[in-house]
Amino acid sequence: xxxxxxxxxxxxxxxxxxxxxxxxxxxxxxxxxxxxxxxxxxxxxxxxxxxxxxxxxxxxxxxxxxxxxxxxxxxxxxxxxxxxxxxxxxxxxxxxxxxxxxxxxxxxxxxxxxxxxxxxxxxxxxxxxxxxxxxxxxxxxxxxxxxxxxxxxxxxxxxxxxxxxxxxxxxxxxxxxxxxxxxxxxxxx
Amino acid sequence: xxxxxxxxxxxxxxxxxxxxxxxxxxxxxxxxxxxxxxxxxxxxxxxxxxxxxxxxxxxxxxxxxxxxxxxxxxxxxxxxxxxxxxxxxxxxxxxxxxxxxxxxxxxxxxxxxxxx
Numbered sequence: 001x002x003x004x005x006x007x008x009x010x011x012x013x014x015x016x017x018x019x020x021x022x023x024x025x026x027x028x029x030x031x032x033x034x035x036x037x038x039x040x041x042x043x044x045x046x047x048x049x050x051x052x053x054x055x056x057x058x059x060x061x062x063x064x065x066x067x068x069x070x071x072x073x074x075x076x077x078x079x080x081x082x083x084x085x086x087x088x089x090x091x092x093x094x095x096x097x098x099x100x101x102x103x104x105x106x107x108x109x110x111x112x113x114x115x116x117x118x119x120x121x122x123x124x125x126x127x128x129x130x131x132x133x134x135x136x137x138x139x140x141x142x143x144x145x146x147x148x149x150x151x152x153x154x155x156x157x158x159x160x161x162x163x164x165x166x167x168x169x170x171x172x173x174x175x176x177x178x179x180x181x182x183x184x185x186x187x188x189x
Numbered sequence: 190x191x192x193x194x195x196x197x198x199x200x201x202x203x204x205x206x207x208x209x210x211x212x213x214x215x216x217x218x219x220x221x222x223x224x225x226x227x228x229x230x231x232x233x234x235x236x237x238x239x240x241x242x243x244x245x246x247x248x249x250x251x252x253x254x255x256x257x258x259x260x261x262x263x264x265x266x267x268x269x270x271x272x273x274x275x276x277x278x279x280x281x282x283x284x285x286x287x288x289x290x291x292x293x294x295x296x297x298x299x300x301x302x303x304x305x
Contacts (some may be wrong), residue, residue: 007200018211023220024204045240045241051268052204052270053230053270056274061226061277064278064281067281068219075218076295083260087210091206091209091213093212094209095202105195107195108241109244110243111244116242124257136249136250141268156275159275166283166285167282167285168214171252
C-alpha cells in the first residue's frame with residue numbers, strides 16, 4: 001500500500017515541477033522526487049539502489065544543480081506559445097501507446113514473469129557459494145560483472161574530464177580576454 | 190486488487206511523459222535537465238518494479254530464505270544512477286558555458302542571438 005502512495009506523490013511532485021517557474025523551487029522538488037524514489041526502492045526490496053539514489057540522486061545531483069543556479073539565473077522567463085499544445089498532443093499520444101503496451105506486461109511481483117525464471121535463480125541460489133558474499137547485488141556488481149563496473153568508472157572519469165574542459169577552457173579564455181583588452185585599447189563583443 | 194498489478198507501470202508512464210514534456214516544451218535549459226532527470230528516474234522505477242518478486246525479500250542471503258527479488262536489474266540500475274549523475278554534470282557544465290557566452294539560458298533567446 002505504501003508504494004502506491006509513494007508513486008502517487010512522485011507523480012504530483014513531477015507535475016508541480018512542470019508548473020513552477022522559480023528554478024530554485026524546481027530543484028528542491030527534484031530533491032523530494034529523488035528521496036521519494038529512494039523510499040520506493042526500499043519498498044520494492046532494492047536496498048542498494050535506494051542507498052545510491054538517496055546519496056547520489058538526492059545529494060550530489062542537487063548540489064550540482066544549485067551550483068549551476070548560482071552561476072546562472074534562478075527565474076525562468078514566462079513564455080506562452082502554440083508549441084506547448086503540440087508538445088502536449090505528442091506526449092499524450094506517446095503515453096497512451098506506452099500504457100497500451102503495459103497491458104501485456106506480467107503483473108508486478110509475478111513469480112512466473114520471464115525476469116524471474118531464466119537467469120535470476122542461478123544468482124540467488126549459487127552466488128553465495130561461488131563468490132562468498134551474502135549480498136547478491138555486490139557479488140554481481142563486483143565479480144560477475146566487474147568489467148561492467150570498470151566501464152562505469154571510465155564513464156565517470158570521462159565526464160569529469162569533459163566538465164573540466166568545458167568550464168575550465170571558458171574561464172581561461174575570459175582571463176586572456178581581460179588581459180588583452182587594456183593593452184590594445186579596443187572593445188570586443 | 191487485480192488492477193494494482195500494473196499500477197507501477199502506469200505511474201512510470203506518467204512520470205516519463207511529464208519528463209518528456211518538460212524536455213520538449215520548456216525553453217529553460219536547467220529545467221530541461223530536471224526533465225531528463227524525471228524521465229531517467231521513471232526508467233529506474235520501471236526496472237526495479239520488474240525485479241520485485243511477490244513474497245520475496247531483498248537480495249541479501251539469509252539462512253532459511255529462498256525467495257529473493259531479482260538482483261540483476263538492481264545492479265543495472267546502480268550503474269545507471271551513477272552514469273546518469275555523470276551525464277547531468279556534463280549537461281550542467283554546458284549550461285554554465287552557454288550562460289557565459291550568451292548571458293541567458295532560455296532557448297528562444299539563444300536562437301534569436303544566433304540569427305542576429
